[in-house]
Amino acid sequence: MATVTPEQRTAPRLRADALRNRERIVTAAREMFVEFGPDVPLDEIARRAGVGNATVYRNFPDRDALVREIVCSVTDRVAEQAEQMLATSGDAFEALSRFVHASADERVSALCPMMSDAFDRQHPDLVAARERMEQLVEKLMERAKEAGQLRPDVGVGDLMISVVQLSRPPAGAGCMAHDRFVHRHLQLFLDGMRAPARSELPGTTATLEELRRA
Amino acid sequence: MATVTPEQRTAPRLRADALRNRERIVTAAREMFVEFGPDVPLDEIARRAGVGNATVYRNFPDRDALVREIVCSVTDRVAEQAEQMLATSGDAFEALSRFVHASADERVSALCPMMSDAFDRQHPDLVAARERMEQLVEKLMERAKEAGQLRPDVGVGDLMISVVQLSRPPAGAGCMAHDRFVHRHLQLFLDGMRAPARSELPGTTATLEELRRA
Amino acid sequence: MATVTPEQRTAPRLRADALRNRERIVTAAREMFVEFGPDVPLDEIARRAGVGNATVYRNFPDRDALVREIVCSVTDRVAEQAEQMLATSGDAFEALSRFVHASADERVSALCPMMSDAFDRQHPDLVAARERMEQLVEKLMERAKEAGQLRPDVGVGDLMISVVQLSRPPAGAGCMAHDRFVHRHLQLFLDGMRAPARSELPGTTATLEELRRA
Amino acid sequence: MATVTPEQRTAPRLRADALRNRERIVTAAREMFVEFGPDVPLDEIARRAGVGNATVYRNFPDRDALVREIVCSVTDRVAEQAEQMLATSGDAFEALSRFVHASADERVSALCPMMSDAFDRQHPDLVAARERMEQLVEKLMERAKEAGQLRPDVGVGDLMISVVQLSRPPAGAGCMAHDRFVHRHLQLFLDGMRAPARSELPGTTATLEELRRA
DNA sequence: TATGAATGAGGCTTCATTCAT
DNA sequence: AATGAATGAAGCCTCATTCAT
Structure with a gap:
C-alpha cells in the first residue's frame, strides 16, 4: 500500500536547509497546537522553531495551511x-x-x-x-x-x-x-x-x- | 445542606434590575463559551446578554473573573x-x-x-x-x-x-x-x-x- | 433639491464628541489621501486626526469604508x-x-x-x-x-x-x-x-x- | 548629438546574458509600474521578468535605483x-x-x-x-x-x-x-x-x- | 448605574532587503 | 553571476480594558 507522505503532498523540491526549516516549523507547530490549542500565535511557533515569522509564511501561505499540514x-x-x-x-x-x-x-x-x-x-x-x-x-x-x-x-x-x-x-x-x-x-x-456490550448506546455511530x- | 449560590459569593445586595443583568451576562457567557470556545469576545457576550460592554466590567472586573463565575x-x-x-x-x-x-x-x-x-x-x-x-x-x-x-x-x-x-x-x-x-x-x-474491571488501569487516579x- | 449629506448616509445618532472625532478622521483622511495617495497608513491618519487607531475602525469597518466615505x-x-x-x-x-x-x-x-x-x-x-x-x-x-x-x-x-x-x-x-x-x-x-472645437477628438466620451x- | 543610453549610465561592461536580464527587468518594471502603480512588489517584477528576486538587487541596489532607471x-x-x-x-x-x-x-x-x-x-x-x-x-x-x-x-x-x-x-x-x-x-x-490664447493663464510656467x- | 466610545497592545500577513547555496 | 530562502519592520485589524457621558 502506497503511503502518502507530507513531503509528497507539498512536492516542490526544497533545498536541504529549507526542508529542515520546514520540518522544524511543523514539529514546533504540532507541539504548540497540542499544548496551547489552535490559537497559538504564529510568531510563537516561529520562535520555537527558531526561524523568522515570515519563514512560516513562505512555507504555508496562511494559518489554515499550516494547521492543515x-x-x-x-x-x-x-x-x-x-x-x-x-x-x-x-x-x-x-x-x-x-x-x-x-x-x-x-x-x-x-x-x-x-x-x-x-x-x-x-x-x-x-x-x-x-x-x-x-x-x-x-x-x-x-x-x-x-x-x-x-x-x-x-x-x-x-x-x-x-x-x-x-x-x-x-x-x-x-x-x-x-x-x-x-x-x-x-x-x-x-x-x-x-x-x-454492557448497555445499549444512544444515537448512532x-x-x-x-x-x-x- | 447549605448551598452556596453565586449571589452569596459576590455578596453585596444588588438591585433587582442589576441582578437580572448579572444573570443575563452569566447565561450568555456560559452558552457562548460552550458554543464558540473560550476566545469569544466580551463584546459579543454583552450583545447576546443585551447589555453594554461596560456593564460586563461593572459586574466582573476582568475576563478571568467572568470565566471563574x-x-x-x-x-x-x-x-x-x-x-x-x-x-x-x-x-x-x-x-x-x-x-x-x-x-x-x-x-x-x-x-x-x-x-x-x-x-x-x-x-x-x-x-x-x-x-x-x-x-x-x-x-x-x-x-x-x-x-x-x-x-x-x-x-x-x-x-x-x-x-x-x-x-x-x-x-x-x-x-x-x-x-x-x-x-x-x-x-x-x-x-x-x-x-x-476488565483491565488494569495505568497511572493513578x-x-x-x-x-x-x- | 434635497441634498444627501454624509451625516445622513451614516445616520445612527452619534454623541457630540464621537461626531467630532468622526469629522476629524474624515478631514485628516481627505487631506492625507490627497497628499500621499491612497496608501497612507491608517495609523498615520489616526495620528493626524488625534485619535487612537482603533477609533478609525470603530467608525469605518475597514479601509475601503473610509475611502468610500x-x-x-x-x-x-x-x-x-x-x-x-x-x-x-x-x-x-x-x-x-x-x-x-x-x-x-x-x-x-x-x-x-x-x-x-x-x-x-x-x-x-x-x-x-x-x-x-x-x-x-x-x-x-x-x-x-x-x-x-x-x-x-x-x-x-x-x-x-x-x-x-x-x-x-x-x-x-x-x-x-x-x-x-x-x-x-x-x-x-x-x-x-x-x-x-479646434480639432476632432479621438475615442468617445x-x-x-x-x-x-x- | 550624443545620446546617453542606459547602458552608458551603468557603465561596467556586462556579459550578454546579464545584459539581457537587466533589460528584461527594466521592461517588466516599466510595464508593471504603469499597470499596477508604484507599489508593485519587487518579487512580482522579478517573476514577470523571469529572474530570481535577488537578480534585481544585483542590478539595482535598491528599489529607488530601479525606479530611477x-x-x-x-x-x-x-x-x-x-x-x-x-x-x-x-x-x-x-x-x-x-x-x-x-x-x-x-x-x-x-x-x-x-x-x-x-x-x-x-x-x-x-x-x-x-x-x-x-x-x-x-x-x-x-x-x-x-x-x-x-x-x-x-x-x-x-x-x-x-x-x-x-x-x-x-x-x-x-x-x-x-x-x-x-x-x-x-x-x-x-x-x-x-x-x-483663449484666456490668461494664472501662475507661472x-x-x-x-x-x-x- | 449603564452605556457607547476610545484606546493600545498584539496577532496576522506582506514586502524590501540580505544571506547562503 | 544567479537563485531561492530568510528576515524584521511595518501595516491592517481585533479585542480586553478604560473613560466620559
Missing part, C-alpha cells in the same frame, strides 16, 4: 500506527488497544480541527489522509469484532472522536502533565468498548466525515 | 445534579449514569478552564464550589462501589475529567452538532467503569485539585 | 459647487470654469479611487452621490453648449476625469506645492474645451460610471 | 520621440501634437516619480536625461510658437506635467482601460495650447526641475 501529518502518523498493528498477528483487541494508546502518544489530539466548522474539511489532501486512516482503523476494529472482542455497535467515528477528545490537553496546560491521566482514561474507554453535516 | 456556577449546577441523584433510592450505578448524562446537559465542559494552568485554580470561591461538588460525586461513586457496580480503581478525577473532555465541543463547532455523539461516548465510558501540580 | 463626501462638495454655479445667472462658460477651479480647491482629486478597479464603484452611497454630481455638472455643461461656448463633442466624463487627473498631486509631494500649477493646467484644458466596464 | 529610460524614449518629431519638416503644431500622443504610448506617466518629493530628483543620471529631454521639447515648442501655432505663455513644464498627469492610469486600474480616454483628453489639452523646490 499538521492535521494531515498527524493523520498519517496515526494511520501508520494502525498499519503496524494490523501487521501483528496476536490478539485482535490487544492490537486495537495498543493502537489507541499509540495514537495518543502520536498527539492524535492535534486532529481536533478536523472536527471544527472553521476548518476546510473537504481539502483534497485532508480527505485522502483521513480516508486512508479510517479504512485502516476500520479493519482493525473489524478484526476485533470478528473475534468477538469488540462490541458490534461502535464505529470508527466513535473511537476516533473519543480518543481525540480524551487526549486533548486543556488549553494552556502543559500536555506533559496531562499525559499522566490520558492513558488511564483511554483504558477505561477501551474497556467500555469490549464485547459483550458516525465517521469523521459525517461531522461535516452533523 | 461561569466555572463556579456550572460547578454548582453539576453538584446540584449529584445531590439530586443521591436523593434517589434506586440502582446506584443507574444514579451515577444519570448524573453523568445530566452533567453533559448542564454543559459540564464549561469546567474546562479548571484544568488549565492559565487559570487561578486556587481562588477561594472556586475551591469551595469544587470541593462541594467532589464530595457529592465521591458519595455517588462510593455508593456504586459498595453495590459492586463500579470498579473500585477509579476516582472522582477520572470520572469528572473524562466527562469534561468527552463533552467538550470542538472549538468553532456548534455544540448542537456535537451533542449528537456526546451521550453515546459517555455511555461507552460508563460501561468501561462498571465492575468487574487524580482529583481535580491535584491537577494544579500534576 | 471620503469619495462620497468630496463628491458631495463638488456637487455643491456645481449647484452654486448653476444658481448664478452670468456667462455660462465662466460658470463652468469657476466650477472647475473650485473643484480643484475642494480636492476633487480625492475622487481618484472612483476610477480604480480595486474599489467598489457600485456601492449604493457612491452611486447616489455620483449620479447627483453628474447630473448637476451635465446641466452646467449643457448651458454652456447651448450658449455656443462649449464644444459639443465633450461629455461629463471627459471633464471630470481630466480635472481629477490634472489636480492629482504626485504621490509623496506636498499638495500645496502642486497647487502652484494646477489652476494653470486646468485653464489650458478649459481653453481646449471652448467652442469652436465616457461617464464616470462607464469606467466600470471600460 | 525606469524614469531615466522612459525619459530617453520620450526624448527620442521629440527628436524624431524635430527631424520632420511638416506642420510645427502637428509635430508637437504627434509627440504628445507618442509620449503617452511610451508610457510617459512612468515619469511621475520625477515629481515626487520622495524621489531623488537631483541624481546625476536623472538630471542629464531630463535636461536633454527638456531641451528637445523646448525646441519643438519653440518651433510651434514661432509658427504662431502655440500660445507663447506656456512652457515645457506646463506641457510635460500635464501630459504625465492626464496619462497616469488610476492606481489599480488596468492601463488598457485607461487608454480609451487618454488620447481624447490629451487632444483637448493640446487644443487649449493652440494660439491664439515651470520646468520639471523647478518642481524640486516648488
